[in-house]
Amino acid sequence: MKTRGIEISYGRPIFNFFAALKVFLLTALIVLFLNVTFTLYTNVSTHYYAYPHPPFLKITSSSTTFSISSSSTFFSSSSSSSSSSSSSSSSSSSYDPKSNPSPPPPSPILNPSSSSSYTNSSTINPPPPLLTSSSKPVPSPPKLQKTSSSTYFNTNYNQSAAKRKRYVKGCDLSKGEWVADPNAPYYTNSTCWTIQEHQNCMKYGRPNLDFLKWRWKPDGCELPLLEPAEFLDFMRGKNLAFIGDSLARNQMQSLMCLLSRVEYPEEIWPAEENVTQMFYKNYNFTIWAFWSPFLIRAQETKTIKNYDMWSLYLDEPDPFWQPYLAQFDHIVLNTGNWYNRPAHFFAKQKLIGCHYCLVKNVPFMSLYKAHRRAFRTALDAIVENKKGFKGVTIVRTVSPSHFERGEWNKGGDCKRTKPFGRRQAKLKGMDLELYKDQLKEFWKAKWEGNEKGLEFRLLDTTQAMVLRPDGHPSRYGHWPHEKRVLYNDCVHWCLPGPVDMWNDLLFQVLSI
Numbered sequence: 001m002k003t004r005g006i007e008i009s010y011g012r013p014i015f016n017f018f019a020a021l022k023v024f025l026l027t028a029l030i031v032l033f034l035n036v037t038f039t040l041y042t043n044v045s046t047h048y049y050a051y052p053h054p055p056f057l058k059i060t061s062s063s064t065t066f067s068i069s070s071s072s073t074f075f076s077s078s079s080s081s082s083s084s085s086s087s088s089s090s091s092s093s094s095y096d097p098k099s100n101p102s103p104p105p106p107s108p109i110l111n112p113s114s115s116s117s118y119t120n121s122s123t124i125n126p127p128p129p130l131l132t133s134s135s136k137p138v139p140s141p142p143k144l145q146k147t148s149s150s151t152y153f154n155t156n157y158n159q160s161a162a163k164r165k166r167y168v169k170g171c172d173l174s175k176g177e178w179v180a181d182p183n184a185p186y187y188t189n190s191t192c193w194t195i196q197e198h199q200n201c202m203k204y205g206r207p208n209l210d211f212l213k214w215r216w217k218p219d220g221c222e223l224p225l226l227e228p229a230e231f232l233d234f235m236r237g238k239n240l241a242f243i244g245d246s247l248a249r250n251q252m253q254s255l256m257c258l259l260s261r262v263e264y265p266e267e268i269w270p271a272e273e274n275v276t277q278m279f280y281k282n283y284n285f286t287i288w289a290f291w292s293p294f295l296i297r298a299q300e301t302k303t304i305k306n307y308d309m310w311s312l313y314l315d316e317p318d319p320f321w322q323p324y325l326a327q328f329d330h331i332v333l334n335t336g337n338w339y340n341r342p343a344h345f346f347a348k349q350k351l352i353g354c355h356y357c358l359v360k361n362v363p364f365m366s367l368y369k370a371h372r373r374a375f376r377t378a379l380d381a382i383v384e385n386k387k388g389f390k391g392v393t394i395v396r397t398v399s400p401s402h403f404e405r406g407e408w409n410k411g412g413d414c415k416r417t418k419p420f421g422r423r424q425a426k427l428k429g430m431d432l433e434l435y436k437d438q439l440k441e442f443w444k445a446k447w448e449g450n451e452k453g454l455e456f457r458l459l460d461t462t463q464a465m466v467l468r469p470d471g472h473p474s475r476y477g478h479w480p481h482e483k484r485v486l487y488n489d490c491v492h493w494c495l496p497g498p499v500d501m502w503n504d505l506l507f508q509v510l511s512i
Contacts, residue, residue: 171221173505174460178419178467178498181215185496186225192257192495193264194278198477199250201494206476208417211494216464216501226504228262234511235285243321244334245293247399250492251332252276252289255503257495274320288328290321293338295378309357310343314373317381325382325389330510332459333378336398336434337491339371367430372437379445383454393449394509395442396459396502400431401491402469414490416469427466435462457509461502471498 189195189202202209216223242248256265256278265278265287274291297313325331342356345365353365382393403412427435439458446456465471473489493499 171218173218173221173223173508174463176216176218176223176464177422178214178464179217181213184215185212186500187257187260187496189495192260194253194256194260195495196249196253198489199253199473199492199495199497201473201476201497204473204476206473206494210417211419211468211470211498212496214419214498216504223501223504223508226258226500226507228259231507232259232262232280232283232285234507235283237284238329239286239288239327240330240332241288241290241321241324241328242332242334243290243292244295244332244396245291245337246492247337248332248334248396249276249289249291250495250499251396251502251506252278252287254493254495254499255506256287258500258503288324290324292318292320293335294318294374295333295335296374307342310341311346312343312370312374313346313349314352314370315347315377317378322381322385322387325385325387328389329391330394331382331391332394332396332506334396334398335375335378336371336438337401339367339374339434340430343370345370368433368437371434372441375438375441376444379441379456380448383445383449383452390454392455392457392510393445394457394459394506395438395445397438397462398431398434399491399493400427400462400466402472403488403490404469412490413488414469414472414474418470420467420469422467425466425469427462431462431466457512459502459506459509461505464501465498468493468498 189200197203215225242252259265259280263280263282265280268277268279268286271277276289278287280286294310294312296318297316298318299311301309301311303309343354344351344357344359344362345353345355351362353370354362355365355367355370379393379395382389402414402416404414404416406412442456442458449456469490471493473492473494475488476494477489477492
């Protein structure tokens, strides 16, 4: 029998240079990707958080090695001060004036010439009664009416801009809950003449006014109330434009009511159709409103059966507001609520789809796809504008409706009398899809605008307003005996009402 020798196995070497090189290169790519990602995040989030996280994976320019920078000391100088304030202002499910006091109300009416200083008064007079269905109509006040003292506001509000900003450092103002505010409201329909009839809920007999006694409390901080004299001084010599649907007008009218404690505006005539200009003479400040519900070129037509039909040109921004861009210092854009209407969609002058049109040989296009493409077109028009616009663009997210027990045209109504708790309602359906698409397009526009020196900021009111089913006019936007076909309004907001929070938040976003 032949003896077998000893067999020596020559396997793969323990160290393989090429395998190590692959691991090294792969690691380098991952670190590079993370660094770019976190740098981008830091860049776009700086204007919303006072303490943005720096990239924790940082590539140094003087060396080819990769270093991990520690952020453990990043909050060392501020954590002690912010922790004390945040602990005292942490949100709770029940309102306790001792543990969660409401912010002091805005200052009294001031003389615009001394808007930089605020006076205090120990006398607090009660507000005038709200006008109801039994009250006399509101007379138009004299133009540019000004008084030197308040007649119905608490007057112990004296905080500087620096102190106001301290409340919102490192805080996401879009997340929180509604808490009781016994001092609200800060104007009434008897003191503000710019309220549109359909949102003048008290005039038309709304019986429950508890919905006025709430304020938005972000998690971990306070949202300061809009200080009218400070806002007007900040906007001195500027132009602010609201561009969008009727909810843009809703916000504009709320802002004018809040500012009426200092000055009434003059309406500029003659005005173009669907354009409103309100001028504050003592501040050389103009508020514009453009009714552009789709933000793109749109034409309303009638079908053969006399149905309303919109023709929407998804790749063409609305020429209505484009020529004015160079005049604006700040733009507030919104859209979304009109995209559930029957429409034909065009691109490059060709019909590419429709929604609720029932036309043969025309493909269906979802309202979500059309909305996102149109929203992108509007934002791109600002990024690539050739009109000389160098201002700040603010994107306000979609405002949710609250129809219950039926759709808007099938008996749906909104009869609730108090806000939802944070876990009682969630954004869903059409509102959720529009909201997500708007956020995606906003961040894209912000990144592209940043490369061209244009600033885009986010006014995220959606998460707060989904908790306010009690703030809509419902049937209290007209007289009960009026012989008109009117539906319950669960889309717009009563004035005064929750929509006033939009302008508290707007001032914070503007003054960052």
